[in-house]
Amino acid sequence: MVDTTWRRVARSRIAVAAAPGSPRVRLLSSAVILGVIVLAVIVVPAVVNLNQQFVDLAAANRPPSLAHPFGTDELGRDVLLRCIYGLRVSLMVGIVAAVVSTVLGTLVGVLAGAAGGWVDRLLMRAVDTVASVPHLLLGVVIVAVLGPSLTSVVISISLTHWLSSARIVRSEILSLRGRPFVDAAIAGGSSRLRVMGRHLLPNVAPQVLLATTLMIPHAVWHETALSFLGLGMPPHMASIGNMINDAQRSLLTGGWWMSLAPGLMLVVATLAISGLSGVWRDRLNPRRRSELSW
Amino acid sequence: MSGTGVTSGIGKLVLRRLLFAVPVLLVVSFGLFVLAKASPFNPVERYFGVRIIGADPERVAQIRENWGVDKPVVEQYTAWLGHAVTGDFGDSLSLQQPVAQVIGDRLGWSMLLLAVSFGLALLLGLALGTLAAWRQGGWLDRAITSGSYVLEAAPVFWLGLGALFIFAQQLQWLPGGGLTDADQALDLGQLVRHLVLPAAVLAISQAPWFALFVRQNLLESLTQDYVTGARARGLPDRTVVLRHALRTSLLPFITLLGARLPELISGALLVETVFSWPGIAKATVDAALNVDFALLGGLTLLATAAVLLGNLIADVLYALADPRVGFDG
Numbered sequence: 001m002v003d004t005t006w007r008r009v010a011r012s013r014i015a016v017a018a019a020p021g022s023p024r025v026r027l028l029s030s031a032v033i034l035g036v037i038v039l040a041v042i043v044v045p046a047v048v049n050l051n052q053q054f055v056d057l058a059a060a061n062r063p064p065s066l067a068h069p070f071g072t073d074e075l076g077r078d079v080l081l082r083c084i085y086g087l088r089v090s091l092m093v094g095i096v097a098a099v100v101s102t103v104l105g106t107l108v109g110v111l112a113g114a115a116g117g118w119v120d121r122l123l124m125r126a127v128d129t130v131a132s133v134p135h136l137l138l139g140v141v142i143v144a145v146l147g148p149s150l151t152s153v154v155i156s157i158s159l160t161h162w163l164s165s166a167r168i169v170r171s172e173i174l175s176l177r178g179r180p181f182v183d184a185a186i187a188g189g190s191s192r193l194r195v196m197g198r199h200l201l202p203n204v205a206p207q208v209l210l211a212t213t214l215m216i217p218h219a220v221w222h223e224t225a226l227s228f229l230g231l232g233m234p235p236h237m238a239s240i241g242n243m244i245n246d247a248q249r250s251l252l253t254g255g256w257w258m259s260l261a262p263g264l265m266l267v268v269a270t271l272a273i274s275g276l277s278g279v280w281r282d283r284l285n286p287r288r289r290s291e292l293s294w
Numbered sequence: 295m296s297g298t299g300v301t302s303g304i305g306k307l308v309l310r311r312l313l314f315a316v317p318v319l320l321v322v323s324f325g326l327f328v329l330a331k332a333s334p335f336n337p338v339e340r341y342f343g344v345r346i347i348g349a350d351p352e353r354v355a356q357i358r359e360n361w362g363v364d365k366p367v368v369e370q371y372t373a374w375l376g377h378a379v380t381g382d383f384g385d386s387l388s389l390q391q392p393v394a395q396v397i398g399d400r401l402g403w404s405m406l407l408l409a410v411s412f413g414l415a416l417l418l419g420l421a422l423g424t425l426a427a428w429r430q431g432g433w434l435d436r437a438i439t440s441g442s443y444v445l446e447a448a449p450v451f452w453l454g455l456g457a458l459f460i461f462a463q464q465l466q467w468l469p470g471g472g473l474t475d476a477d478q479a480l481d482l483g484q485l486v487r488h489l490v491l492p493a494a495v496l497a498i499s500q501a502p503w504f505a506l507f508v509r510q511n512l513l514e515s516l517t518q519d520y521v522t523g524a525r526a527r528g529l530p531d532r533t534v535v536l537r538h539a540l541r542t543s544l545l546p547f548i549t550l551l552g553a554r555l556p557e558l559i560s561g562a563l564l565v566e567t568v569f570s571w572p573g574i575a576k577a578t579v580d581a582a583l584n585v586d587f588a589l590l591g592g593l594t595l596l597a598t599a600a601v602l603l604g605n606l607i608a609d610v611l612y613a614l615a616d617p618r619v620g621f622d623g
Contacts, residue, residue, distance in 0.1 A: 129318045132601045136560035137578065137594050141326060144582035144590055145333040221449055225564055228451050229579050244452055248568075251459050259459075263452035270447045 023279050030275030037269050041088040048081060061255055070261040074250050079243075079258055083265045086238040091269065093150065093239075094220035097157035101219070102212040105162035106204075109169025113177070114196060124170070127163050135160040136225055143231045153232050157222045165211040172204045206284055213277040217270035224266060240266045304610055311609065315602045322598050323378070323591065327371045330587035383592040388584035389577070393592040396577055401596070403473070404573030407492055408562050414497035415558075416551070419504020426505065427512035428535050439509070442502030450499040450561045454568035457495050471570040492569040496561050500554070507550060511543035518542075545616050552608030555601050 062072040070079035112123040130138070139156040146152035176182060177200075185195050220240075226232035227241025235242060240262045247258035377384065383393035426438040445453070462470030468491050474484045515521060516539050524538045566575030574593055581589040 125317075128314075129321050131556070132318055132605075133322055133594060133598045134556040134559040134563075134601065136563055137597050140578060140582045141329060141590055141594055144585055144587070145329045217447065224449050225451070225560075228449070228564065229567060229582075231579065231582055244449075244455065248455065251455055252463060254463070256459050259452065259455045263448065263456075266449065266452075267444060267447045271443065274443075274447070 023282065026275050027279045030272045030279070033268060034272040034276060037087065037272065040084055041091060044081070044084045045088060061250065061253075063255075064257050071255070071257040073243075073246070073258050074255070079261050082238040082243060083240075083262050086240045086243050086262055087265050087269060089233065089237060089239040090220050090223055090241070090266070091216075093154055093157070093223045093233075094216045097154045097161070097219040097223070098212050098215035100154065100158040101161040102165045102208060102215060104158060105165030105167075105211070106169045106208050108162065108166040110173055110196070110201070110204075112166070113170040113173025114192075114200065120170075123166075127166055130160075131163050136222070139222060139226060140229070140231055143226060148226075148231050148234070150233060150237075153223055153226055156226065157219045161215055161218060161222070165208065165215070168207055168211055169204055172207055173200055176200055176203050210277060210281055210284055213273065214281070217274050220266065220270060304613060307609060307613060308606065311602075311606045315599075315606075318602060319595065319599060320375075323375070323595055324371055326587070326591040326594055327374065328367060330591065331367050331370075333585065333587070383595075384588040386581070386586055386589040388580055388586040388589065393589050396589060397574065397592055397596060400572060400574045400577055403571060404562060404566065404575070407489065407496065407566065407571060407573060408558060410489060410493040411496035411500065411562070411565075412558060414493060415500035415504060418497060418501035420508055422501065423505040423508025424512060424535070424540060426509040427516065430513060435509075438505060442506050445499060445502040446506075448499070449564075450495065451564040451568050453499055454492070454495045454565050457491055458568065461491060471568075473572050488569075492565050492571050495568075496558075496565045499561055499565075500558060503554070503557075504547075508543065508547065511546060512539055515539040515543040545612065548612045548615060549608050551611075552601075552605035555604035556597075559597050559600065 061074055062068055062076075064071045068078050068080065070083060073079055073082070108123055108127070112120040139160050142156040142159055143152050146155060182195060182199055185199050190198070223232060223239070224241035224244070227239050228245045230245065233239040233242050243262040244259050247255065247262070250258045374384065381394055383397075385391065386393050386396050389396055422438050422442075426435040429435045458470050461468050469488050470491070471488075473488055474480050512535075516535075518539075521534060521539050524534045529538075562573070563575045563578060565571070566573045567579065570576070574596075577589060578593050580586070581593065
């Protein structure tokens with residue numbers, strides 16, 4: 001008996017299928033969704049002003065309707081509008097923190113990979129050490145030290161999320177160091193700095209950029225988790241984590257839309273970002289197609 | 295390899311891992327110590343609170359002296375370390391209890407939640423991942439894979455609130471939080487009823503990652519020659535997938551169990567908060583809000599030790615499961 005699985009496997013030796021849908025479909029849908037989100041996040045705040053302290057108790061706790069697609073919260077504020085503002089804050093924090101953490105990781109990775117020897121061993125031990133501390137807990141400690149604020153959230157994410165890019169950059173540098181063009185540059189009398197700047201760094205740049213975009217969803221989750229615990233953004237500020245935190249109370253009186261909406265926005269946005277960077281990653285390393293770092 | 299060889303090999307592995315764990319714990323604790331010192335919050339002022347305004351300056355100076363806050367950081371650290379090795383992690387400022395006692399009261403509940411959800415996530419991930427790979431490209435595979443991506447993107451506390459709303463608030467099937475119903479004594483039935491929701495939510499948020507990993511590895515195994523060989527011998531599909539392909543693809547899975555522990559602990563912190571589970575999460579958040587570094591440091595060190603232990607167990611299991619793996623790698 002020849003079953004269908006076997007036939008399919010026999011037909012293509014490379015049975016490692018990518019995520020559902022063809023790359024083209026994934027690319028297009030992710031790009032369109034992300035485009036809409038980015039546009040909304042940029043345009044809406046410019047057109048409709050959200051007064052963070054606005055209170056209209058007459059319009060409080062309204063379920064979703066035409067006037068308020070995601071309903072209103074316990075103070076009568078439009079949930080959709082606050083979601084867009086919140087997503088803006090969360091995405092901004094996520095992007096800034098992802099860039100800072102990747103820069104930090106790249107510095108460590110380049111230093112470890114290029115210096116080798118005890119510097120490399122020491123730095124990689126440091127990476128292992130930080131990796132042994134659960135990152136949310138370490139983030140909480142850092143916020144506790146600095147006091148909850150936007151800056152300390154960004155610092156907290158950056159200091160806990162640089163490990164993966166440090167590892168990626170180090171291994172890239174190590175594999176590049178043995179290439180003939182690097183030998184040629186050294187033989188041609190290039191200084192260490194020149195080899196680094198002209199030959200090594202430009203070659204790791206695509207991987208670094210990719211690591212940055214892959215980091216954005218993680219950074220956003222970290223921000224929302226901290227805000228949800230009450231250790232993140234200032235309480236009055238609309239951010240996804242703050243909104244879900246505030247909505248907990250209304251949940252018990254039946255106000256499901258107040259927690260559903262911000263979470264849904266976050267899921268859609270992060271799926272679009274990781275979908276887009278996933279397609280990019282498959283193009284960049286076709287042989288290392290993996291779905292785990294999605 | 296003979297039986298004694300394996301045992302001594304594992305002994306060496308454990309020893310080496312422990313030798314790595316000691317400096318890690320030292321560095322982490324020292325790092326936490328320096329962070330606490332770098333904090334702009336003054337522990338003596340926190341201790342007094344508003345009473346510092348009318349407090350006797352001599353008494354303040356006395357406490358500063360007693361606590362040694364003006365000594366060099368290294369000296370303070372060695373003093374703390376000397377106590378820590380005997381199990382004395384100082385007193386929690388916010389709860390006015392010894393840190394060891396605060397943690398001891400809560401650790402069991404957190405471990406229970408962690409263990410149950412880890413087991414559940416593992417089973418779910420294995421089953422779904424195997425199903426998806428077996429039916430690769432079919433609707434089942436697509437449903438499992440897309441569902442996994444969506445769940446991976448959803449914050450665990452959001453899933454928890456959803457479960458809370460549906461099962462506790464609307465359907466009223468299960469209690470919405472805590473350890474027992476109001477005015478009820480703690481017994482097994484109560485405990486199980488209250489554990490179901492948090493454990494299920496944590497498991498469901500962790501399972502997608504396991505499922506995707508099993509699927510990926512199983513798909514790679516299915517293209518191997520020995521699988522083709524097994525099929526050529528006419529073995530039934532079930533045997534080929536479960537006994538031949540799955541067994542080999544599970545090996546890398548074991549090491550990942552250890553690597554997943556930090557994520558699990560982070561998730562547990564959030565789930566415990568949603569369901570007001572009496573574990574270490576609330577103490578952690580309170581410690582952070584009250585700048586209670588003794589407690590926060592103790593909790594962080596404990597979690598780090600747990601992660602190191604998890605990695606060690608994963609390594610030992612891996613070495614036991616795969617005889618090809620040397621014990622010196």
